[in-house]
Amino acid sequence: MKKIPLLFLSISLFLGHAATAAEPEKPNIMFIFADDLTYEGIRAFGYTDIDTPNLDKLVSRGTTFTHAYNMGSWSPAVCMPSRAMLNTGRYVWSAKGALKTLEKERDRGVMWSQLMSKAGYRTYMTGKWHVAVDAESVFDVAAHVRGGMPEQTPEGYNRPKDGEPDIWSPYDKKFGGFWEGGTHWSEVLRDDALGFIDDAAKQEKPFFMYLAFNAPHDPHQAPKEYIDMYPEERIELPKSFLAEYPYGEDIGAGRKLRDERLAPWPRTEHSVKVNRAEYYALITHMDAQIGHILDALEASGKADNTVIFFSADHGLSCGHHGLLGKQNSFDNSTRVPFMMVGPGIPAGKSISQPIYYQDLMATSLALAGAEKPDHVDFQDLMPIIRGEKETKLEAVYGAYVDFQRSVTKDGWKLILYPNIKKALLFDLKSDPLEMNDMAGNPEQESRMKALFSALQKLQKENGDELDLTETYSSLAL
Incomplete structure (x- = not known):
């Protein structure tokens, strides 16, 4: 055997060690996920007194x-397709196909948590999953995995009615829901997260935490001290308030839809304000649990090397346009908060370029030093944050079953209701609450045709099989 000179060996070992030491440490990833949280629901954004x-x-x-x-949904349970897109990395109709073979997806190891595991991360999950494969099979550690929503009771619907006593209470534990098991589910998630952080502090591997609150999905239950923070006189009625949305029955958001049955018809100022107050209280209670989680992360010594993502699966109407749910194409239901905090991420920066919130999956893979697999449709946001490029989204696509389609481009939104051959057009810059439909304005004809063309292009790119050409022949170029 040929002997290696001692000096050469020493130099080689030193250089090898230096190269290893120079490799950047992988950041931990903490994803805090809300359910049904509209983009308006954070005080710092300036929309709401919350x-x-x-x-x-x-x-x-x-x-x-x-x-x-959020791109949309093939189901009234909008959260399920939203989470399928997030965890498979696929756009909406491709995700629907992947969902049918999700067991194979799991076995192939291509789901988000599995890709993070391959990148060297210890993975944790607690809270709402709502993806058709066991969370325990794709995370290293999982606790209190919840289904779609806390169970609602009959008393929680069609309330409150003006002039009648309200027998349902958001803080009475006898109504179950978030109180099922004795401890509020948001507090259970907090405790799980604190346990995860304690465990992660003892591990050599970086961590990936998927902390998915069921809040603020209904039933909007919170401890009494949080409910008391929002007396009815504090709550402002949405400027887009209506007694009932005129097209609700035609677009899959009518009186039979579970979400829409929470308040009586016609909507009254009192019923909407009470529903909003309870929604705000649940958000504020969730915020308090997030505070405990962030404090624990800081105390663990891991905060300086942790990237925190915060977002939600979709928004919620909660009184806008006479609607309560998320099965519509207005921004209050399709647009969500999205924040990133951590090393290499500028503080106090705001970016108005449109994205899909599911882009955080591809972004986390990039931060982990993992190559984005071919099946992941969503984009890495770090080049946008660094100012190296703009978003690849020329237009934002939206879909709800076959009842609705939308496209948002250059500050304008076109919404289509194919069942009634209805088109709506909004100038989002001057009319962000989408209250002034301009589709009947002859001066907007060319704009509507251009937006319709953009929508058809997106339909083709996304494998959307709903043919709108004949229904909207007047818009076809």
């Missing part, structure tokens, strides 16, 4: 994408 001190801190400490969207 108390969210800990989410406000994330806004000030990191970068916010102000126009983050």
Whole structure:
């Protein structure tokens, strides 16, 4: 055997060690996920009189994408397709196909948590999963994996009615829901997260935490002290308030839809204000639990090398346009908060370029030093944050079953209701609450045709099989 000179061996070992030492340490990834949280629901954004001190801190400490969207849904349970897109990395109709073979997806190891595991991360999950494969099979550690929503009771619907006593209470534990098991589910998630952080502090591997609150999905239950923070006189009625949305029955958001049955028809100022107050209280209670989680992360010594993502699966109407749910194409339902905090991420920065919130999956893979697999449709946001490029989204695509389609481009939104051959057009810059439909304005004809063409292009790119050409022949170029 040929002997290696001792000096050469020593130099080689030193250089090898130096190269290893120079490799950047992989950041930990903490994803905090809300359910049904509209983009308006954080005080720092200036839309709503709501108390969210800990989410406000994330806004000030990191970068916010102000126009983050969910692409849509093939189901009235919008959260399920949203989470399928997030965890498979695929756009909406491709994700629907992947969902049918999700067991194979799991076996192939291509789901988000599995890709993070391959990149060297220890993975944790707690809270709402709602993806058709066991969370325990794709995370290293999983606790209190929840289904779609806390169970609602009959008393929680069609309320409150003006002039009648309200027998349902958001803080009475006898109504179950978030109180099922004795401890509020948001507090259970907090405790799980604190346990994860304690365990992660003892591990050599970086961590990936998927902390998925069921809040603020209904039933909007919170401890009494949080409910008391929002007396009815504090709550402002949405400027887009209507007694009932005129097209609700035609677009899959009518009186039979579970979400829409929470308040009586016609909507009254009182019923909407009470529903909004309870929604705000649940958000503020969730915010308090997030504060405990962030404090624990800081105390663990891991905060300086942890990237925190915060977002939600979709928004919620909660009184806008006479609607309560998320099965519509208005921004209050399709647009969500999106913040990033951590090393290499500018503080106090706001980016208005449109993104899909599911882009955080590809972004986390890039931060982990993992190559983005071919099946992942969503984009890495770090080049946008660094100012190296703009978003690849020329237009934002939106879909809800076959009842609705939308496209948002250059500050304008076209919404289509194919069942009734209805088209709506909104100038989002001057009319962000989408209250002034301009589709009947002859001066907007060319704009509507251009937006329709953009939508058809997106339909083709996304494998959307709904043919709108004949229904909207007047818009076809």
